[in-house]
Amino acid sequence: MKFEETYTPSQSLLWFTQEPFIFRVLNKALRFQHVDILYQYRFLIRDLATQLSTQKKDEMNFHVYRGQVMTNEELQQVTKPTNQFVRFNSFLSTSRDREIAQAFAISSLIDESRQQMVLFDIEINSQINDTRTYADISQWSTFPEEQEILFMCGSVFRLTRVVQHESGLQIIELALCNENDDELRRVYEDLKHEYLSDARNISLLDLGNILKDTNRTVEAAKYYFELMNAVEDGDPLIQRCLHNLALLRYKQCDYESTLEYLQMALDLEVVSSEREESFICSIYNWIGNVFLMRQNFDRALENYNEGLKHKSKIDSRDQLGEIKLYANIANVYTYQKRYELALEKHLECLAMKQEILQDFQHPMIAASYVHMGIVYTKLKRYQEAIDILEKALDIQCKVLGNDHLDVGVTLYNLGVAYDEQKNYDRASQYYLEAVENFPINHAYFKRVQVAMKEIENKTH
Structure with missing residues (x-):
């Protein structure tokens, strides 16, 4: 089916999860600030934010995980001592299942001399207000067993600790940040x-x-x-x-x-x-x-x-x-x-x-x-x-x-x-x-x- 002919705002999450091309193009544009593409897709970003906010449910504090590989330079940049906050320009896909995220990091490693396996362990305090919106989108996902939590682009997290696991996995512990509590707020x-x-x-x-x-x-x-x-x-x-x-x-x-x-x-x-x-x-x-x-x-x-x-x-x-x-x-x-x-x-x-x-x-x-x-x-x-x-x-x-x-x-x-x-x-x-x-x-x-x-x- 054609995106231009069938898209409606209420289907933004469906398109985002079911069409890998849209996911890749939009996230790449967000990461590298390809402004022409962002301007073209601004309606989709707006609709995703709206739909995520309507899907968000109140629940007790919980953890989500993201496994990936990073180059040595990228890891050094994220974890340098002067960093108190980590900001993800793109939409951030995470899982409630630590083992799934960890397995994804391990399977993605190609070049051990240039890359590091990374597991983001993210603490979510649901009582904090004024955060970028996020929601469980398992019902739209091709793989609902992953229990995917999607964060809106631009989410800010406080860097709390970096630990190297004996397996070689770099564990980066983050906490979702109240943007009004961010020292950069002013x-x-x-x-x-x-x-x-x-x-x-x-x-x-x-x-x-x-x-x-x-x-x-x-x-x-x-x-x-x-x-x-x-x-x-x-x-x-x-x-x-x-x-x-x-x-x-x-x-x-x-x-x-x-x-x-x-x-x-x-x-x-x-x-x-x-x-x-x-x-x-x-x-x-x-x-x-x-x-x-x-x-x-x-x-x-x-x-x-x-x-x-x-x-x-x-x-x-x-x-x-x-x-x-x-x-x-x-x-x-x-x-x-x-x-x-x-x-x-x-x-x-x-x-x-x-x-x-x-x-x-x-x-x-x-x-x-x-x-x-x-x-x-x-x-x-x-x-x-x-x-x-x-x-x-x-x-x-x-x-x-x-x-x-x-x-x-x-x-x-x-x-x-x-x-x-x-x-x-x-x-x-x-x-x-x-x-x-x-x-x-x-x-x-x-x-x-x-x-x-x-x-x-x-x-x-």
Whole structure:
């Protein structure tokens, strides 16, 4: 039977379990963020979530299991010490029967030199609310004896323990996580506020933002233009798209186009019936950033200060935009070598962040520490620089993960601090760690390579 002709929302689980092709395509798209496919199948993801939520039954705490093989690198990534949470991007199929899951892991092993047998032992506390939905789908399964429990894509689990069984099986113990109890919740809320402020046509805007943040600029631009063509003249989503197109150009160092898009967004927003002062503040901030990159410090300060005139006091998240302006003003002072003044502004900015966020483990706190560390290095206060950069690194590794670009930047700046201190061994160590976090076409990759070459020249 043809999917397009016979599919109905109430049959989403039936199709998902009975048609392996759909299962494989959708899960692969979720794992590797194939956004075109996800957009095409967005209705199915929505229907699966709805049907899973209707099938979920209250029951006592229980365990489910998933057996699979992982490459050595994948296992190392999941179980590294800084990981407190494990998130599955795809739909997660599990079984109530431990032996079935374990047998599947053993039978899937092909290359013992590159692969590990893994058993996920997942504890489900049914009293926890605000988790991703899950349900027993045995009645739809081709193999009902497996007692399959299916979790919605994006489920988050707390990593509790990793044990190596004498058989060689790696047992990873997880607990289903209350997303409101997740230490990343505040970060998620900020991202939702930034990206999901308007529910209309949000799928296209959200897809564009995901692509923008993963440096897939051509595809991101496609969705922004598609959205602008889909809405009526005067829709505020147009200036959101123009703003994000500007950020794409900014990443490409095309500052002329960046300014053009930002100016168009600004012109539309100031006359909009749904005008938002916080958004105008953001536009001026990015205009200032362009002039900062061009080393036109007077124009940068002019735009940062213009942005402050439009600061919004609606809620704390709007004040975060104001903080970015203060931080960038401090960065201008750093470029102008007015280091004491820059440090003073960064300290003020840090105090504001701490008051608003009430979360000293937030990436924005870490960003302030990094900026202060750079200034301390410029002031030759090396130990203070190292101490505060290590604090930043600790936050970033916990919240963002070891392989995030921001972690690479912090590692690089730790290398610079030790380099300036003439501790070349430690500097080299941090540079080597930093370079692993950047793609070869990234500006910091080249910057780290230059720094490592200079150390080599100094020590030989």
